[in-house]
Amino acid sequence: xxxxxxxxxxxxxARVRRRDVSSVELTRAALARIEAVEPRVDAFxxxxxxxxxxxxxxxDRRVAAGEDVGALAGVPVGVxxxxxxxxxxxxxxxxxxxxxxxxxxxxxxxRLKRAGAVVxxxxxxxxxxxxxxxxxxxxxxxxxxxxxxxxxxxxxxxSGASVAALECHAALGTDTGGSIRLPAAxxxxxxxxxxxxxxxxxxxxxxxxxxxxxxxxxxxVTDAAMxxxxxxxxxxxxSTSSPRPVPSYLTQLEGGVRGLRLxxxxxxxxxxxxxxxxxxxxxxxxxxxxxxxxxxxxSLPHTEHAIATYYLIATAEASANLARYDGVRYGxxxxxxxxxxxxxxxxxxxxxxxxxxxxxxGTYALSAGYYxxxxxxxxxxxxxxxxxxxxxxxxxxxxxTPVAPTTAFRLGEKTDDPLTMYLSDILTISVNLAGLPxxxxxxxxxxxxxxxxxxxxxxxxxxxxxxxxGAAYEGATDWHRRRAPL
Amino acid sequence: MSAHPDIxxxxxxxxxxxxxxRAKIFCGCxxxxxxxxxxxxCPVCLGMPGVLPVLNRRVVEFAIRAGLATHCDIAERSRxxxxxxxxxxxxxxxxxxxxxxxxxxxxxxxVLVDGETRRIGLTRIHMEEDTGKNIHDAHGDASLVDxxxxxxxxxxxxxxxxxRTVEEAGAYLRTLRSIIQYLEICDGxxxxxxxxxxxxxSVRPRGTAALGTKVEVKNMNSFRAVEKAxxxxxxxxxxxxxxxxxxxxxxxxxxxxxxxxxxxxxKEQAHDYRYFPEPDLLPLVVPRAWVDEVRxxxxxxxxxxxxxxxxxxxxxxxxxxxxxxRKDVADYFEAMLADGAPAKEAANxxxxxxxxxxxxxxxxxxxxxxxWPLSAAQLAKLVRLVQEGTINRNTAKGxxxxxxxxxxxxxELVQAEGLGQVSDVGALxxxxxxxxxxxxxxxxxxxxxxxxxxxxxxGQVMKATKGKxxxxxxxxxxxxxxx
Numbered sequence: 001x002x003x004x005x006x007x008x009x010x011x012x013x014a015r016v017r018r019r020d021v022s023s024v025e026l027t028r029a030a031l032a033r034i035e036a037v038e039p040r041v042d043a044f045x046x047x048x049x050x051x052x053x054x055x056x057x058x059x060d061r062r063v064a065a066g067e068d069v070g071a072l073a074g075v076p077v078g079v080x081x082x083x084x085x086x087x088x089x090x091x092x093x094x095x096x097x098x099x100x101x102x103x104x105x106x107x108x109x110x111r112l113k114r115a116g117a118v119v120x121x122x123x124x125x126x127x128x129x130x131x132x133x134x135x136x137x138x139x140x141x142x143x144x145x146x147x148x149x150x151x152x153x154x155x156x157x158x159s160g161a162s163v164a165a166l167e168c169h170a171a172l173g174t175d176t177g178g179s180i181r182l183p184a185a186x187x188x189x190x191x192x193x194x195x196x197x198x199x200x201x202x203x204x205x206x207x208x209x210x211x212x213x214x215x216x217x218x219x220x221v222t223d224a225a226m227x228x229x230x231x232x233x234x235x236x237x238x239s240t241s242s243p244r245p246v247p248s249y250l251t252q253l254e255g256g257v258r259g260l261r262l263x264x265x266x267x268x269x270x271x272x273x274x275x276x277x278x279x280x281x282x283x284x285x286x287x288x289x290x291x292x293x294x295x296x297x298x299s300l301p302h303t304e305h306a307i308a309t310y311y312l313i314a315t316a317e318a319s320a321n322l323a324r325y326d327g328v329r330y331g332x333x334x335x336x337x338x339x340x341x342x343x344x345x346x347x348x349x350x351x352x353x354x355x356x357x358x359x360x361x362g363t364y365a366l367s368a369g370y371y372x373x374x375x376x377x378x379x380x381x382x383x384x385x386x387x388x389x390x391x392x393x394x395x396x397x398x399x400x401t402p403v404a405p406t407t408a409f410r411l412g413e414k415t416d417d418p419l420t421m422y423l424s425d426i427l428t429i430s431v432n433l434a435g436l437p438x439x440x441x442x443x444x445x446x447x448x449x450x451x452x453x454x455x456x457x458x459x460x461x462x463x464x465x466x467x468x469x470g471a472a473y474e475g476a477t478d479w480h481r482r483r484a485p486l
Numbered sequence: 487m488s489a490h491p492d493i494x495x496x497x498x499x500x501x502x503x504x505x506x507x508r509a510k511i512f513c514g515c516x517x518x519x520x521x522x523x524x525x526x527x528c529p530v531c532l533g534m535p536g537v538l539p540v541l542n543r544r545v546v547e548f549a550i551r552a553g554l555a556t557h558c559d560i561a562e563r564s565r566x567x568x569x570x571x572x573x574x575x576x577x578x579x580x581x582x583x584x585x586x587x588x589x590x591x592x593x594x595x596x597v598l599v600d601g602e603t604r605r606i607g608l609t610r611i612h613m614e615e616d617t618g619k620n621i622h623d624a625h626g627d628a629s630l631v632d633x634x635x636x637x638x639x640x641x642x643x644x645x646x647x648x649x650r651t652v653e654e655a656g657a658y659l660r661t662l663r664s665i666i667q668y669l670e671i672c673d674g675x676x677x678x679x680x681x682x683x684x685x686x687x688s689v690r691p692r693g694t695a696a697l698g699t700k701v702e703v704k705n706m707n708s709f710r711a712v713e714k715a716x717x718x719x720x721x722x723x724x725x726x727x728x729x730x731x732x733x734x735x736x737x738x739x740x741x742x743x744x745x746x747x748x749x750x751x752x753k754e755q756a757h758d759y760r761y762f763p764e765p766d767l768l769p770l771v772v773p774r775a776w777v778d779e780v781r782x783x784x785x786x787x788x789x790x791x792x793x794x795x796x797x798x799x800x801x802x803x804x805x806x807x808x809x810x811x812r813k814d815v816a817d818y819f820e821a822m823l824a825d826g827a828p829a830k831e832a833a834n835x836x837x838x839x840x841x842x843x844x845x846x847x848x849x850x851x852x853x854x855x856x857x858w859p860l861s862a863a864q865l866a867k868l869v870r871l872v873q874e875g876t877i878n879r880n881t882a883k884g885x886x887x888x889x890x891x892x893x894x895x896x897x898e899l900v901q902a903e904g905l906g907q908v909s910d911v912g913a914l915x916x917x918x919x920x921x922x923x924x925x926x927x928x929x930x931x932x933x934x935x936x937x938x939x940x941x942x943x944x945g946q947v948m949k950a951t952k953g954k955x956x957x958x959x960x961x962x963x964x965x966x967x968x969x
Contacts, residue, residue, distance in 0.1 A: 084536050097535065104529050106536060203536040209765035238538050239767050317765055320568050323579020324533045328631065343572055366570070366760035375762060 004029035006483075009075050009169040009223040013116070016074040019063060023056035023074025023118060030076035030120050034167045037486050042142045043152075043162035045081045047121040048088050052076065055118045070116030071226055077112060078162045078171040081122035082129050083214065084203040085109050088119070092205040093127040093137045093155075096325045096332045096350025106203025107238065108172060108214045108231045115230035120168055124158030127352045128322065129179055129207040131155045132424040135415055136354045143411070144186060145484035146450055150408040153186035153424075155179040159217045160187035164484045170218040170227050174204060175438075176211045177310050178403075178428025184217055184440040185403035185453025188482060190224045190470065191217045193428075195461045196435035197242040199228075200235030206321040208314035209240075211432045220480050221441060221470040225249035228463060244461055252464045253471040258292030260469065263396035267303040268427055274406040280444030280452040281402045284473065288400065291472055298392040298399065302384045306430040307422055309385065311358075312365045312378035313433075319362030325350060357418065382433050389434040389457075397465055399457040402427055403440050407450035431457055439466040442479035451479075493724040494692040497655050497685060497716060498647035501662060502640050503672040504616060504680040505548050506853070510637035511615050512539030512582065517639065519678065523621075523632035531637035533577030538766050541566075545639040546589070548671040549613050550772065550780045552641055553590030555665050555787055556608050560777045564589040566613075566764040571757050574631050575618040583642075584612035585761040589770065595645075595665070596789055597657040598807055606658050607646030614640050641672070647686065647697070652717045659683060659712060660811070664788045668813045673853040676708050683712050687719040689727055698723065699733040703747055705740045715740040718747055791816055799829035808837055814855045815841070821862035827869040835869055839886060860889040867896045878957055881905050905954065914963045917950045922967060932968055940964065 004026050007015070015021045031049055038044060059074035079085060082092045084102040086109075091097045105113070112119065126136035134142040134157025142157040144150035145165040152161040156173030160183025163171050173180040175193035184191025192215045199214045206212060216227035226249075233246045264285060269278055289295050327333035327346030334349050336342035351359070365374035392399060404424055414421040431438040436457055443454035454473070458466035474480050510517050513530035530537045553560050567585035590611035596603050618633040643662065649655045663674040663681055674681045683706060688698035703719055706712045719738070726733050737756070738747040786794075788810045795806035810816045815836065822832040843859045844850050868882045868889075877885075877900055885896055885905075900906055921943055922929055932939040940961065947960045 090535070092535065100535065102529075102534065102536075104534070104537075201536075202538050205535045206766075237540060239540055240538075240765075316762060319760075320570055320578075320580050320762070323570060323572065324535070324577060326572060326574075326579060328574045329532060329577060330534070339574065363760065366762055368758045368760070371760075371762070 005033040005166045007169065008219050009072065009077075009226060012075045012169055013071065013073040013226075016059070016063060017069070023059040023063070024053060026074060027052050027056040027076050027118050027120065030168055033165075034120065037145075037165050037167060040143065040148060040486065041145055041161050041165045041167070042140050043124055043158040043165060043167060044078070044121045045091055045093070045124050045137075045139055045158070046089050048085075048119060051088060052118050052120045055113070059116055059118065070114060070230070072112065072115040072117035072230055074116055074118055075169045076120045077117045077227075078121055078123045078159060078168040079109060079112070079119050080125050080156050080159050080171065080173050082125055082174055082205045082207075083109055083172055084205070085119060085122065088122060090122065090205070091139070092129070093125045093139065094350065094352070094355070095138045096347070098332065100331055102203070104203060107200035107235045109203065111231045112172070112227075117230070123156070123162055123171055126155035126157070126179075127355050128205065128318070129155040129174055129176055129212075130318070130354050130358055132178070132182055132421050133409070133411075133414065134158065134183075135411065136352055138352050141411060144408045144450075145486055146188065147408065147448070149410055150450065151186065151411055153183035153404075153408060156183045156217065160184055160189055160191070163187065163189045163217045163219060165486055166483070170216055170223050172214055172227070172231070173217050174207075174212055174214050175432065176208050176314060177432050178425040180215050180217060181403050181428050181438055181440040181453070181455060182424060185451065186408035188442045188445075188451030188453075188479070188484070189217055189219060190221055190442070190480065191215065191440045192224045192228060192463065192467075193431065193438045194228060194232065194463055195242075195437045196432075197240055198232050198437070198461060198463065200231075200233075200238040200241045202235055202237040206317075208317040209321060210317060211310075211314055213432075221439075221467055221474050222250070222253060224439070225253060225467050242461065247464055249464055249467055253468055255468055256291060257288055257469050257472045260293045260397045260465070261395065262288060262293045262295045262469070263298035263392050263399040264295055265298050265300045265303070265392065265399055265401055267300050268401040270405055270426065272405060273402070274446065276444070276446040277402055277404070277406060277452050281400075281454055284443040284454045285400055287476060288469065288473060291476060293469075295400075296396070298396060300385075300388040300392060300430065302381065302388050303430055305381050306385060306433060307426060309378045309381045309433060310425075310429045311361065311422065312374050313382060315358040315362030316365045316375050317362065319359045319366065322351075322355065322359055354418070385430055386434045389430070389436060393459045397459070398469055400469075401455045401457065403453040403455045404428070407446045407448070407452055427455065436460060437463045437466050439463075439470050441470045441473055442482070443473070443477070444479060445482070451482075490724050490728065492692050493689050493720075493727060495650055495716075495720040496647045496688045496690065496697060497649035499645045499649070499655060499658060500684045500686070501643040501659070502682040503552075503643065503666055503674070505545060505639040505641060505671055506673060507542060507544045507548065507639055509542055509544070511542050511545050511613065511639035512637055515637065519680070521634055523630070524634065526634045527636070531577070532633055533579070539582060539764075541767060541770070542639065545613055546770065546772065547780060548639070548669075549589050549611060549641055550777055551669045551671055551784065552643065552666060553593065553611050554777070554781050554784060555669055556590075556593040556595055556611070556643075558590035558593030558608060558611060560772055561587060561589055561591060562772055562774070563587065564770045564772070566767045566770070567761045568764050570760045573617070574629065575620050575636070577618065577633060577636055581615060581617065582764055582767070583614035588612035589772070595658060595661050597654065597661045598803070599651075599653050599657045601803060604654060604657075606648045606654070609644040609646050611641055611643045614642060616640050647688075652713050652720070655685065655716050656709060656713050659709060661788070664811050667853060668785055668787055670853065675851070679707065682707075685712060685716050685719070687716055687723065689720060689723040691727070698727070699735050701733070701735070702737045703740055704737060704750065707742070711740060711742055714745060715747060718745065722747070785813065788813075788816075795829075799823075801829060801833055805833050805837065808841075809833060812850065812855075818858065818862045822866040822869070825863050825866035827866035828873065831869045831873065832866065835865055839883060840865065843886075860886055861893075864889050864894075864896055871896060871900060875956060876900060876906050878954070880953055911959065911963060914947070914951070914955060914960055915967070917947050917955070918960070918963050918967050921946045921950060929968065
């Protein structure tokens with residue numbers, strides 16, 4: 001019989017509800033696992049042991065009283081440290097928020113709790129979610145559970161690593177240009193970036209407001225669907241959240257792919273792609289065909305402009321979003337004699353190199369005389385990219401693509417070359433610009449045993465179809481059952 | 487300093503009006519003025535990490551009201567934008583404002599200057615959030631920040647550069663304040679900063695069309711200050727124009743103590759605000775039906791009321807203007823008419839008696855005066871009692887303080903205290919005979935042709951009747967007796 005920390009979220013919640021196991025037992029098992037493997041993984045920035053055990057005990061009391069404790073009944077989960085948790089430090093991976101303890105929960109945190117989940121801690125990430133390897137964390141790089149010298153991907157590296165390392169049963173990440181999907185692919189877990197507007201951003205430390213979305217990282221598609229169902233839906237505190245009703249994702253997982261039309265974007269098999277990645281993805285597509293899907297080539301002709309577009313829009317928004325970290329009301333303040341000096345030294349000491357780089361880039365893109373050539377032009381190209389997807393998805397129910405050109409790279413391999421690092425997101429970034437849902441499921445390993453992911457891109461607000469395709473693929477393969485050698 | 491006749495000023499005004507909504511523009515905190523520091527705050531208006539703005543519908547409604555009242559087009563689609571700059575009172579490091587797509591575009595105001603109506607164009611009206619307030623010198627070396635005002639809704643109302651004189655600028659500002667007070671969207675208090683005005687001033691040789699170098703003047707906190715600052719700038723710039731000194735495009739601050747403007751920052755030092763569309767808010771869509779609904783709810787505005795008073799009640803344009811500057815005063819006037827007071831008499835009593843007390847006691851600090859010295863019904867009754875000859879004017883004036891805070895019918899008070907004027911000729915004849923006997927010198931003067939001495943003699947009779955004599959009758963009886 002599997003150890004408690006090995007159970008899927010779905011199975012663990014069912015057992016809590018059946019009173020086969022208590023939430024406190026599950027939580028203790030997760031905390032023990034964290035203690036055992038964390039020195040090797042570095043997935044957590046804060047472990048909220050006492051709060052977690054108290055929350056678990058509360059769930060157990062309510063189960064004993066016969067109350068409905070929610071779909072995620074007493075199951076330990078992790079939350080990316082860019083998502084606010086009332087009473088628990090939230091650093092966004094930055095020194096500037098090292099001692100920041102929010103007085104409020106993000107809407108997604110509150111919804112997780114309402115669904116019965118137990119938050120065991122805050123997960124490592126690139127500072128303000130800016131990065132593709134988690135090496136921009138101001139505290140420590142998280143490491144890939146499959147190989148200690150490899151990155152887990154970023155920016156939600158701690159989320160991917162903690163799920164792959166079985167430290168929690170699922171985790172929340174955020175995805176602005178691939179930050180859920182890349183760690184999911186590199187760590188061999190399932191990750192879902194929902195449609196922009198499907199999940200509230202209230203209480204999520206903003207990086208790029210028109211691109212950021214919260215989503216689950218989980219051990220299988222079912223668990224991801226459960227978490228999404230718990231956190232999705234309109235939030236009166238987020239004007240950009242959609243009022244569309246949330247479907248029951250869990251009940252729509254069955255049904256297979258027979259008759260579905262899947263598009264294979266020709267621009268997504270890029271020059272220099274690791275051959276094993278391309279082979280694994282093509283093999284996965286063949287399997288989906290075998291399962292009854294129609295696969296056809298499609299074109300997304302503006303793909304080549306996605307990275308440039310993203311690095312103008314995201315950095316422009318970030319330059320404004322990060323202005324509030326000024327040392328006045330909260331966060332790091334360095335002693336200074338005059339106001340200007342206080343701003344300069346606090347921000348110089350509090351922000352890391354990549355964050356500063358993006359603030360400068362974004363400030364420049366919005367400056368008088370450059371706005372039209374950069375920010376405005378980028379918005380126009382964004383419209384073209386969105387139209388590419390609209391056209392492709394008018395004919396297809398979903399698109400299937402690789403997630404990244406390679407498997408997890410080595411720690412330090414790209415830190416000296418930001419542009420090479422930016423290219424890690426080349427296959428995920430367009431999906432954010434188009435605001436679409438993107439699901440990643442494990443679909444193979446390279447010869448070093450490192451996981452490879454398959455990306456399934458759906459129509460707006462059609463997470464159901466992407467999840468159904470993922471579930472069908474998962475049903476026919478065992479990749480998601482492989483465990484990292486810890 | 488005064489302007490040279492060969493020089494013409496070009497003036498445009500930017501007004502910030504703090505709106506009287508209960509809640510702030512992007513969160514549920516109270517927008518009330520004057521609470522203890524940092525009590526009307528929440529994570530949203532403090533700019534904490536991760537929080538998001540949600541637009542207060544009422545603010546949009548107020549903006550539509552202002553736009554319709556000033557003949558603007560209400561944009562079906564408008565958009566908020568971020569205005570980026572660092573300052574401790576600005577918690578997010580940007581102000582949510584509107585930039586390329588404001589909600590109201592292209593209206594005008596009609597203002598009365600020297601009895602003539604002038605039309606002043608409006609460029610735009612947009613919504614934005616107010617900042618907090620820095621407090622210096624209260625805590626040693628440190629400055630403190632009060633965020634109660636952070637997120638209080640503002641309308642920025644921008645005029646075209648259509649004004650040419652200080653008087654026009656003053657009239658525009660007063661008319662605008664009157665309108666927003668009629669709309670009950672802003673209390674219009676310049677001293678408390680709920681109605682703020684910056685002026686753009688330039689000068690040019692009269693008869694030329696090209697605009698001179700523009701100077702923006704800030705920091706005026708009264709109508710007088712706005713007028714003085716503009717007058718100062720016109721004189722300063724006019725002098726420069728005459729002497730050929732080059733003017734700088736800059737922002738200047740009005741120093742109320744020294745009554746002068748001084749440089750704050752030059753064009754080169756001006757901020758680049760790096761405006762871009764606010765991604766946390768959807769584009770604002772205002773359906774026609776909403777605009778129509780707001781239009782139906784608009785009150786009759788001052789200009790229209792003023793015209794009606796001249797036309798229908800025969801008031802002078804000046805009197806009509808005084809009565810209509812405040813909606814509550816105009817309403818009071820109309821309530822007196824409804825109670826049977828003749829229009830001209832009602833207007834006189836309001837302007838000479840009622841408004842004097844209102845100003846002395848600063849009752850007009852309130853957006854809507856509720857604590858009137860006496861009700862419109864009471865004043866109407868007083869006016870009628872005078873008209874009917876029951877009491878004389880002075881008796882009526884003397885009754886005003888006694889009616890204060892009561893629901894007493896003035897007629898009952900007059901009757902109970904025997905204040906009715908003496909109109910009995912027999913009673914007056916005795917008093918007249920007595921006065922003639924006591925003042926032979928004045929009587930002789932009158933008889934020798936000094937008619938104005940009659941005033942003195944009437945006064946003596948009034949005194950003898952304890953002020954209750956009917957003055958017209960007294961004079962009649964006197965003249966007859968002296969005849």
